[in-house]
Amino acid sequence: MVRNLVTIAEFTDSFEAEVAKSFLEEAGFEVFLQNERFQSMYSSIAGDMYPIELQVYAEFEAEASGLLNDQGDSYLTNAILQEEGALLEGHFLLTSGNHSNRYIEKIRVLQNPQATHNLCEKLAHRLAVYDFDTVIGPAYGAIVLAFEVARILEKQFVFTQRKDEKMVFRSxxxxxxxxxxxxxxxxxxxxxxxxxxxNCARDKGIDVVAIGLLVDRSGGKLDFGLPVESLLSIEVPLWRPEECDLCKQGLHLVKPGSSDKGK
Ligand SMILES: [Zn+2]
Known part of the structure; x- marks a missing residue:
């Protein structure tokens, strides 16, 4: 019997292609990547002309592409955070005052502009369905992300910052x-x-149509009364200081990202 292969996704980035392949393989599919070697040899010229094609057997096309559409972004985001060393384990004091054994050091991702671009491309793709003219990001971490998403979607970009404790647009x-x-x-x-x-946008008469997040650490419990598009939704374990096992074990407490107030 001849089994036909069909292409269900194309990639110009070999890391993304490999991540999608391992995601589908973990789910039990047989996956093949075409053009990979060619692209690694001539990446600068070949990337757009000969994208890496991810193929599965035709009978699994619907199932595999459905799974990739639903969970591919989360899996890729997690893989990029992992690859950039942004998923830290230890004993952390969060800005809420709670303790956790996990912390996401987003700066590690921003340090790699290509990885940041890849994530922004996914976010831009999700947000492209909304009707808007401007992307807003609060200083500082989100400035880069909002700028890049705006650039990809050819929108305006502005940012807000805290001035005397109040969130305002940069003058x-x-x-x-x-x-x-x-x-x-x-x-x-x-x-x-x-x-x-x-609130800051609404005060200026701007209609906010959606929120785009890299990581929703509430595990999907956020409610802004607006559509939320998050690349990765995870629930990070939290403990009140008096109930923290890591404190009882005497582990040194680290306060990361101490400039990020009010998260
Ligand atoms: Zn603790």
Whole structure:
């Protein structure tokens, strides 16, 4: 019997292709990548002309592409965070005052512009279905993400910052052509800063149509009364300091990202 292979996804980035392949293989599919060797030899010229094709047997086309569409972004985001060394394990004091054994050091991702671009491309793809003219990000971490998403989707970019404890647009931006916006934030647990940006935009008469997140650390419990597109949704274990086992074991407590107030 001849078994036909069909292409269900194309990649210009070999890391992304490998991640998608291992994701589907873990789910039990046989997966083949075409053009991979050719692309690694001539990546600069071959990338767009001969993308890496991810293929499965035709009878599994619907099932495999459905799975990749539903969970591929989460799997890739996790893989990029892992690859960039952003998934830290230890004993951390979070800005909420709770302790955790896991922390996501987003700066490690921003340090690699290509990895950051790859994530922004996924986020941009999710947000492209909304009608908006401007991408807003709160300083500092989300500035890079909002800028890159805006660049990919050919929208305007502006950012907000805290001034005297209040979230405001950076002075100097011309907001006269900003009517509808999406807000981008990197890693969100309670959504406090995102809500501040939403209010800040509404105060200027800007209609916020959606929120885009790199990582939703609440495990999908956030509610802004707006559509939320997050690349990865995870629930990070949290303990109140008095109930923390790591404290009882006497493990040194680390306070990472101490400049990120109000997350
Ligand atoms: Zn502790």
């Amino acid at each position: 100097g931006f011309d907001l006269s052509n900003t009517k509808k916006a999406v807000i981008i934030e990197d890693i969100v647990s309670t959504g406090g800063s995102v809500s501040e940006v939403v």
